[in-house]
Every structure is written in structure tokens, then in C-alpha cells.
Amino acid sequence: MALYSEKVMDHFRNPRNVGVIEDADGVGEVGNAKCGDIMKMYLKIEDGIVKDVKFETFGCGSAIASSSMATELIKGKPVEEARQLTNQAVAEALDGLPDYKMHCSVLAQEAIEAALKDYESKKEE
Amino acid sequence: MIYADNAATTKMSEAAVNIMSSLIRDTYGNPSSLYSFGQKAKEVLEQAREEIAGLIGAEPREIIFTSGGSEADNQAIISAARLGAKKGKKHIVSSAFEHHAVLHTLNKLSKEGFEITLLDVHENGIIKPEEVASAIREDTCLVTIMYANNEIGTVQDIKSIGEICREKGVLFHTDAVQAVGHLKINVKEQNIDMLSASAHKFHGPKGVGFLYARKGILLTNLIEGGAQEKGRRAGTENVPGIAAMAEALKEAVADIDKNTARLIPVRDRIIAGLNEIPHSALNGDAGSRLPSNINFCFEGIEGESLLLLLDDKGIAASSGSACTSGSLDPSHVLLAIGRVHDVAHGSLRLSIGEDITDEEADYIINSVKEVVEYLRGFSPVWRDLVAGKTQFIL
Numbered sequence: 162m163a164l165y166s167e168k169v170m171d172h173f174r175n176p177r178n179v180g181v182i183e184d185a186d187g188v189g190e191v192g193n194a195k196c197g198d199i200m201k202m203y204l205k206i207e208d209g210i211v212k213d214v215k216f217e218t219f220g221c222g223s224a225i226a227s228s229s230m231a232t233e234l235i236k237g238k239p240v241e242e243a244r245q246l247t248n249q250a251v252a253e254a255l256d257g258l259p260d261y262k263m264h265c266s267v268l269a270q271e272a273i274e275a276a277l278k279d280y281e282s283k284k285e286e
Numbered sequence: 287m288i289y290a291d292n293a294a295t296t297k298m299s300e301a302a303v304n305i306m307s308s309l310i311r312d313t314y315g316n317p318s319s320l321y322s323f324g325q326k327a328k329e330v331l332e333q334a335r336e337e338i339a340g341l342i343g344a345e346p347r348e349i350i351f352t353s354g355g356s357e358a359d360n361q362a363i364i365s366a367a368r369l370g371a372k373k374g375k376k377h378i379v380s381s382a383f384e385h386h387a388v389l390h391t392l393n394k395l396s397k398e399g400f401e402i403t404l405l406d407v408h409e410n411g412i413i414k415p416e417e418v419a420s421a422i423r424e425d426t427c428l429v430t431i432m433y434a435n436n437e438i439g440t441v442q443d444i445k446s447i448g449e450i451c452r453e454k455g456v457l458f459h460t461d462a463v464q465a466v467g468h469l470k471i472n473v474k475e476q477n478i479d480m481l482s483a484s485a486h487k488f489h490g491p492k493g494v495g496f497l498y499a500r501k502g503i504l505l506t507n508l509i510e511g512g513a514q515e516k517g518r519r520a521g522t523e524n525v526p527g528i529a530a531m532a533e534a535l536k537e538a539v540a541d542i543d544k545n546t547a548r549l550i551p552v553r554d555r556i557i558a559g560l561n562e563i564p565h566s567a568l569n570g571d572a573g574s575r576l577p578s579n580i581n582f583c584f585e586g587i588e589g590e591s592l593l594l595l596l597d598d599k600g601i602a603a604s605s606g607s608a609c610t611s612g613s614l615d616p617s618h619v620l621l622a623i624g625r626v627h628d629v630a631h632g633s634l635r636l637s638i639g640e641d642i643t644d645e646e647a648d649y650i651i652n653s654v655k656e657v658v659e660y661l662r663g664f665s666p667v668w669r670d671l672v673a674g675k676t677q678f679i680l
Contacts, residue, residue, distance in 0.1 A: 173594060179664045194628035194667050197588055197608045197616065201666040219667040221590035221607070 165222060166256035172226035177233050180215040186283065189275025192268050198224045200272040202232070206280055211235050211243050216272070223255075223262040224269075230254050231269035244277055246270055288646050291602045292487075292578055293436055293464060293637035299489040299537055302530040306491060309526035317523055318514065327525045334532035338496060341539045342481070343472035350497045350505065350515050351528050355463035355484030356387035357508065358497035361519070362459040362480040363391045363430055365499070365506040367400060369457070370427020379421045379429045379456075381405045381413055382622040385436055387482075388461055389618075392430075405431075411440035411570040411623050419450045428457045433465035433481075437606055437619040437635055438570030439579025441469065448477025457503065463487055463495075467538030468545070468576060473498055485527065490534035494527035545640045549577035552638060552647050556580050559651030563658055565671070567680045569620060569633065580636040581606075583625055585680045586668030587632045587661040595657045596634075601650060606633040628667070629679050 165173070182203035192199040198220035205213035214236050216228040231251050235243035248266035252258045258266060289297070298306075309330065315321075317328035332346070339346045352358045363378075370376060380392055382404045392402045403421045405413055413431060422429065429451050434441045444460055451458035459480035465471065466481075467488025473481055480503065484495040499505055511520025538545075557568055557580055565585040584592070589607030596603055606617025608631060615621070616630035625633075636650065662668040670676045 170594075173591070174598065176664070181669075190666060194631070196627075197631040199666050217664045217666040217669060219586065219665040220588050222594045224588075225591055 164259070165226070168230075168254070168256040169223060169226040169258065172229040172255065173222040176216075176218075176225055176229040178213075178215050178229065178236065179217070181217065182213060182215050185215075185276075187276040187278075187280025189272050189277070189279055191271045191275055192220070194219065197221065198265065198268055200224065200228050200268050202228075202272040202276040204276045204280055206240060209240050211238055211240060220265065220268075221262070223258050223265040226255055227251050227258070227265040227269040228272070231266075231273055235273060240277065240280075243273060246273055288601045288642070288650060290636040290638050290642075290650065291604050292639050293439075293576075293635065294604060295486045295492065296489045296639070298486075298491060298530070299534050301537060302490050302534040305533050306526045306530035309529055313525065317525060318512065330529050331523055331525050334528045337532040338535055339498075341535050342466070342498060343474045344498050345501065347516070348473075348498050348501055350499060350518050351523060352495050352497055352519060353493055353524075354495040355385075355461065355482050355487070358482035358484075358495050359385065359387040359430075359459075359461050360391050361497055361505060361508050362482060362499065363388065363395070363428065364508065365503065366428035366430075366457045366459065366480070367395050367398075368506045369504060370425075373427070375425045375427035376400045377403070377423050377426045379403045379405065379418060379426055379431075381407050381431055383407045383411065383435055383437075383619040384430070384432050385461055385463065388430055388432070407440075407622050409624050410574075411435060411438050411619075412574060413442050413447070415443055415446040415450055418447050419454070422450070422454050422456055426454075426456050428459060430459040430461070433460045433462035433471075434469065434576050435570065435619060436464050437617055438581045438623065439464070439576035439637075440570040441465070441574050441576060444478065445476040448479075451479070452477045464576060467535055468542065468578065470539075470542055473500070479503060485531035485534060488534055488538040490531040491527045494524050494531050496531070541640070546577045548640060549638065549642075552642055552644065553577055553580055555644070556636065556638070556647050556651055559648070560654060563655055565678055565680045566658075567629075569623060569625065576637075578637045578639070580638070582634050583620070583629045583680060584632045584634065584658050585629055585678060586665045586671055587658055589631055589633050591661055592632070592634055592654075592657055595660070596653060599653045599657070601653055604635040604637070606635065607631045626679060 185203040187204040248270040251266040315324040466483040569581040589605030620630035
């Protein structure tokens with residue numbers, strides 16, 4: 162039995178939306194190196210739509226796959242929809258994660274929340 | 287596939303497979319049965335005991351067959367603790383980077399009122415014999431120090447530690463699971479009172495190992511039942527496994543010089559190659575280490591993703607990262623030699639086999655370089671390090 166689903170391995174081997182957006186409208190970083198996982202999300206938002214999203218991740222296979230899947234799930238979606246992304250949705254889209262790896266999907270959700278929060282606070286300035 | 291995880295387990299030798307399968311098929315009698323068919327199995331069993339004893343400088347009656355290294359560790363430590371407790375001695379000296387079979391047993395004893403001193407293993411993963419000497423007290427009943435570390439491969443000065451224990455009249459046990467069959471061992475010359483070994487680490491089968499206990503040491507039985515193993519370990523003996531273990535050990539010991547001469551240059555070639563990766567570091571002493579062991583930390587990446595990508599390249603290896611252990615903490619061994627969490631998560635252990643070629647060694651070096659560079663390419667930790675926002679540790 163494989164450790165991860167084929168979907169997880171696909172997103173781990175070929176992560177989507179990897180990289181940096183230099184002039185991002187919102188940036189969120191969660192996790193810490195002590196625990197072995199850090200995710201950073203960059204958002205480009207136009208007319209209330211997530212036009213572009215990129216990520217950088219330090220972490221295990223499921224952390225990289227969760228970041229990748231999360232970016233796929235919000236790209237091109239209205240900000241309101243992106244805000245409602247749950248970790249369960251990320252895990253389900255990956256055809257499931259092992260129990261002890263569910264925190265990776267939580268981290269992906271939190272990274273997007275943090276990036277959106279950053280976007281909101283910048284907008285208010 | 288390049289199998290570079292021989293510290294986890296090894297491929298069984300052909301001779302061991304042959305002996306095991308022939309015994310399973312043909313010599314299935316119970317060694318405790320009195321008819322000749324059972325006694326034939328008994329003969330096989332006792333011959334294996336004699337061979338194994340001879341290979342480590344012990345006497346046959348000093349060898350107790352177990353289910354593996356963990357059971358042997360448990361039995362050795364519990365036995366010494368029970369003997370000590372009778373005399374009011376409830377202090378044990380060990381080290382911070384022992385295998386969990388030792389550490390968890392010690393933890394259990396500490397809950398029963400034993401006091402445990404875990405010696406520092408220093409940055410190089412080497413225990414100083416003089417620190418063993420100064421840790422021994424009037425009420426010390428056991429010193430248990432591993433022969434060679436399973437993660438970073440560092441080898442201890444067992445003879446000196448044994449000598450100190452002998453002088454002070456304290457029992458000395460060594461978890462030699464990674465050493466037996468790979469390093470020359472003589473329990474008498476090295477002053478070892480008890481030693482644990484596991485067959486599958488030296489090309490024998492899984493589920494079988496042995497405990498050497500010097501004659502005169504009263505062992506506590508962990509498994510109650512029949513009178514097998516002179517009443518020291520109940521349960522019908524795993525005759526095919528035990529015979530295969532003896533065969534594998536015979537071969538391994540005969541080949542120690544040849545294997546060491548082959549492995550050390552390849553090991554050092556890989557170490558030199560991986561040292562070229564910026565912000566990386568070898569874990570454990572470069573000289574006093576198992577001929578098969580290479581263990582590195584790479585800053586800015588995480589070990590599990592490294593292993594998965596190496597697997598895609600056909601390399602089977604291991605890591606001390608938290609994500610590979612199922613816990614939140616990285617390897618206690620890496621923490622014990624002073625690696626901080628951030629760096630310990632990015633570790634890689636390669637334990638190469640005797641049949642490795644130079645081409646395979648170079649393929650490993652190039653693959654690790656490639657994967658580390660790739661993962662650093664989208665690591666926010668690496669980005670911050672390179673940008674000078676955080677300080678490099680390695």
C-alpha cells in the first residue's frame with residue numbers, strides 16, 4: 162500500500178502554481194521550521210477575483226501537495242469563495258490524506274486565510 | 287532500485303534463504319519432542335547456538351535466542367534492573383541517543399523508581415569513556431551503551447567502557463544491533479556482559495535475534511511458559527530462522543575485512559560528494575562510524591519530500607524528519623548531537639550495501655544534489671536564508 166494517494170503524489174511531483182508573485186496583493190505565511198512545515202501563499206486579486214496565486218512550501222510530501230491543491234481550488238475564484246476554502250475540501254480533492262497528515266491541509270487553509278487577511282488590511286490602507 | 291537503507295533491514299543472503307526454506311519444509315519437528323525427528327531440530331538449534339557463540343567469542347550457553355534486537359534489549363535491561371533492585375541498586379547509566387528499545391525500557395524503569403543518567407553524546411556522537419566512569423555511582427546496577435548508532439553510525443569505544451564497568455563491578459550491556467556482522471566483536475576481550483543482536487541487520491531473517499549474557503548473570507524471563515532456552519525464554523524456538531541467522535552471521539563475519547575495505551572508500555566518496563552541497567553537514571564523527579553509514583542534514587528542506595523524490599529516482603533511503611516518524615519531533619539522535627529542529631527535519635540517512643558500485647555511488651550523489659536544489663527552489667525557509675532574513679545554521 163502506498164503512503165499517499167495518486168493525487169497527492171501527482172501534486173507533490175508536479176506542484177501547480179509554484180513560485181512567487183513579486184507585486185502580490187496579499188501574502189500569507191504559516192507554520193514554523195521547528196515543526197517541519199512552512200507555507201507561503203501569494204495572491205494577485207483583481208475585481209474581487211483571485212487572478213493568480215503562487216506558493217512556496219518547506220515541508221513533507223503532503224504539505225507540498227496540499228499547498229498545490231489549495232492554489233488550484235482558489236485560482237480564478239471570487240475572493241468570497243476562496244475565503245470559504247476548508248482543509249477538508251483540500252484533503253478530499255487530494256483523495257484523502259493519512260490521519261497524521263491532516264494538519265498539512267489545515268496549514269494550506271490557514272495560509273490562504275493569512276494571505277486574504279493581508280490583502281484586506283492592505284486594501285484598508 | 288539502489289537499496290541504501292541497510293540500517294533498516296538487509297537483503298537475506300542466498301545461503302540463509304536456502305537453509306531457512308529447507309528447514310521449514312523438512313525439519314519441522316519441535317526441538318522439545320523426544321523422538322528423533324524432534325531431536326533433529328534440536329540438533330540444528332544447538333549447532334546454530336554453538337556457531338553464533340563462536341563468532342562473538344562467547345560460550346554456547348551464553349546465547350539466548352529471541353524475537354530480535356528489541357526483545358534482547360528489553361530482557362538485558364530488565365534483568366540487570368531486577369538484579370540491582372535486590373541489592374538496593376537502582377541507578378542506570380545510558381546515553382541520550384540509544385535506540386527506543388533501550389530508552390523506552392529505561393523510561394518504564396524510571397517510573398518504577400529507578401534513576402537514569404543519560405550521558406551526553408557530544409557533537410560528534412561519541413561517548414567519552416571517562417564520562418561513563420564518572421557517572422557510575424555506588425548504586426549503579428547497569429551501564430547500557432549502544433555499540434554503533436542506528437541513525438548516524440557512530441561507533442563507541444566499547445572495550446574501554448567495558449573495562450571501566452568491569453573495574454567498578456557494574457554490569458555492562460551493549461545494543462550491538464547495528465554492529466554485529468559488520469564490526470569485529472569479541473565479548474570476552476571487550477569486557478561485554480550482555481549484548482543484543484538482530485539477524486535481519488546482517489542478511490539474516492526478520493523476527494529473530496539473540497541476547498548474549500555472560501554466564502552467571504541471572505536473566506529475568508520476559509515470556510513465561512515452557513522451559514525452552516534453559517527457562518530463560520519460553521516459546522517453541524524459531525528453528526529455521528535461528529539456523530538462517532547463524533548462517534548469515536557466519537558469512538558476514540567471514541567477510542568483515544572484505545566488506546569494510548569495499549565500503550569505506552565508497553562511503554567517503556559519497557560523503558565528499560554530498561559535502562559539496564552548500565549549507566549541508568555530515569552528522570556524526572567522520573572516522574569512528576560504520577563503514578555503511580552516511581547521514582547528512584541539508585538546510586532549508588524537509589526530509590520526507592527528499593526521500594519521496596529519491597524514491598522516484600530509484601533510491602531507497604531514510605530520514606530523521608518528524609514527518610517520517612509520525613510524530614512532531616525530529617529524530618532524538620539528531621537532537622542529541624545538537625542539531626536544532628529546523629535543521630534536523632532536513633536529514634538523510636544512506637546505509638549502503640556491500641554490493642554497491644562506484645557508478646551507483648555517483649548516481650546517489652548526483653540525485654541528492656539535484657533533489658536538494660529542486661526543493662530549495664521553492665522553500666520559503668531557503669529563500670529567507672539566502673535573502674539574509676534569517677541566519678544559516680550549517
